Amino acid sequence: MGSFGMLSRRTLGTDTPVMTQIRKLMAELTNPMSLAQVPSPLSNSSSSPLEIHTLGFGVVHWQPPKKALDKVKDIVWDPIVSSYGPDEGIPELRHALQIKLRQENKLTESAVMVTAGANQAFVNLVLALCDPGDSVVMFQPYYFNAYMAFQMTGVTNIIVGPGHPDTLYPDADWLEKTLSESKPTPKVVTVVNPGNPSGTYVPEPLLKRISKICKDAGCWLIVDNTYEYFMYDGLKHCCVEGDNIVNVFSFSKTYGMMGWRLGYIAYSERLDGFAAELLKIQDNIPICASIISQRLALYALEEGAGWITERVKGLVKNREIVKEALEPLGKENVKGGEGAIYLWAKLPEEHGDDFKVVRWLAHRHGVVVIPGSASGGSGYVRVSFGGLKEEEMRAAAGRLRKGLEELVHLGMVE
Numbered sequence: 001m002g003s004f005g006m007l008s009r010r011t012l013g014t015d016t017p018v019m020t021q022i023r024k025l026m027a028e029l030t031n032p033m034s035l036a037q038v039p040s041p042l043s044n045s046s047s048s049p050l051e052i053h054t055l056g057f058g059v060v061h062w063q064p065p066k067k068a069l070d071k072v073k074d075i076v077w078d079p080i081v082s083s084y085g086p087d088e089g090i091p092e093l094r095h096a097l098q099i100k101l102r103q104e105n106k107l108t109e110s111a112v113m114v115t116a117g118a119n120q121a122f123v124n125l126v127l128a129l130c131d132p133g134d135s136v137v138m139f140q141p142y143y144f145n146a147y148m149a150f151q152m153t154g155v156t157n158i159i160v161g162p163g164h165p166d167t168l169y170p171d172a173d174w175l176e177k178t179l180s181e182s183k184p185t186p187k188v189v190t191v192v193n194p195g196n197p198s199g200t201y202v203p204e205p206l207l208k209r210i211s212k213i214c215k216d217a218g219c220w221l222i223v224d225n226t227y228e229y230f231m232y233d234g235l236k237h238c239c240v241e242g243d244n245i246v247n248v249f250s251f252s253k254t255y256g257m258m259g260w261r262l263g264y265i266a267y268s269e270r271l272d273g274f275a276a277e278l279l280k281i282q283d284n285i286p287i288c289a290s291i292i293s294q295r296l297a298l299y300a301l302e303e304g305a306g307w308i309t310e311r312v313k314g315l316v317k318n319r320e321i322v323k324e325a326l327e328p329l330g331k332e333n334v335k336g337g338e339g340a341i342y343l344w345a346k347l348p349e350e351h352g353d354d355f356k357v358v359r360w361l362a363h364r365h366g367v368v369v370i371p372g373s374a375s376g377g378s379g380y381v382r383v384s385f386g387g388l389k390e391e392e393m394r395a396a397a398g399r400l401r402k403g404l405e406e407l408v409h410l411g412m413v414e
Contacts, residue, residue: 017144018374022358035369059387060341064257065255065299081291087288089114090291093294116262116263117261118248119263120285121249124265126150126188129188129222131154133154135155135186136159137158137178139161140162141198170206172210176213180217185217187220192224197344197372201340207238220246221242227253227341230315232315237339243268247266251297262294319337324401341385344383347381357407361400361407367399370382
């Protein structure tokens with residue numbers, strides 16, 4: 001094959017993105033309904049756009065605030081929007097984010113870098129903190145893109161810890177033992193709070209304990225707070241701050257800015273040289289996040305957290321609709337949903353090939369979910385309740401329930 005066949009071992013050894021696989025699956029279908037967070041394809045369907053829905057990649061059904069979009073529309077011809085900006089983000093947005101971090105997240109000593117989405121923020125951190133061959137720690141079920149970020153940067157010693165069988169909380173006892181016994185000590189521990197793919201939140205005492213375990217062991221803790229506002233049943237999201245802690249945030253789900261690709265990193269302002277190293281990485285990947293996206297984020301912040309929480313309240317009904325659809329699996333086999341937009345469901349033992357079940361549900365019943373194997377949870381599926389309005393959600397959930405009832409009682413009937 002010559003030099004064209006000499007592809008990097010890093011990328012060859014990286015998992016194929018599950019969302020790419022799901023998009024290909026959906027392209028095979030007519031009028032699919034997605035509980036997988038992936039927009040349904042329009043190109044090969046005879047259905048009108050209004051008949052095609054999204055349920056599952058981890059999207060929300062709302063757009064950014066109208067006032068914010070109107071302001072962006074007014075500045076589209078401003079030459080500044082088409083120019084480069086500061087690598088770390090425009091000053092006005094970074095200042096607004098630091099106010100938000102202090103007031104809402106109680107992060108009083110954190111500096112900010114704006115990135116092209118939370119995924120890029122995470123890759124920046126992996127490049128800044130890890131070398132090929134380092135070991136890192138994640139908890140099952142893990143966020144698949146974070147796992148891939150480690151793989152493609154040469155961090156192949158990925159230690160996956162257990163979650164509690166009933167709550168899916170990260171096992172802090174296991175973490176303490178693992179960090180103390182592993183030589184060399186793992187470089188990074190990462191958690192998502194609340195979780196993707198599980199929808200499980202990490203209570204404040206547990207998050208503080210995990211942060212202390214990491215500090216005592218001399219390793220970094222990266223906390224992904226993408227779903228910080230997506231909490232239910234009176235539960236509260238919390239953050240931790242420290243010189244060994246880096247927090248990641250996103251505008252995608254909160255303000256419905258998925259396609260605008262904007263996130264940010266919050267790190268201790270006391271870290272000597274950390275910002276300079278992040279800037280090296282930022283300057284060589286996006287240079288800066290899109291200027292118009294940053295302006296939209298700034299205008300969205302003016303609407304305040306109340307704008308988000310009003311919309312999140314509407315997801316409670318969606319969650320109950322999807323829970324009902326999952327009842328054929330047994331209530332004891334459905335976990336999560338305390339936060340984020342996901343439920344984590346165990347398939348029947350005789351149908352443990354989750355990729356096969358996902359394909360069957362899609363082709364036979366026209367509903368798409370995410371296979372748990374992509375997150376280290378073979379025999380499970382992730383179901384999203386954030387991407388559709390209530391009426392559409394009922395239709396998609398009806399398909400899902402019908403499919404699961406057939407799966408449980410008759411198997412994968414062709």
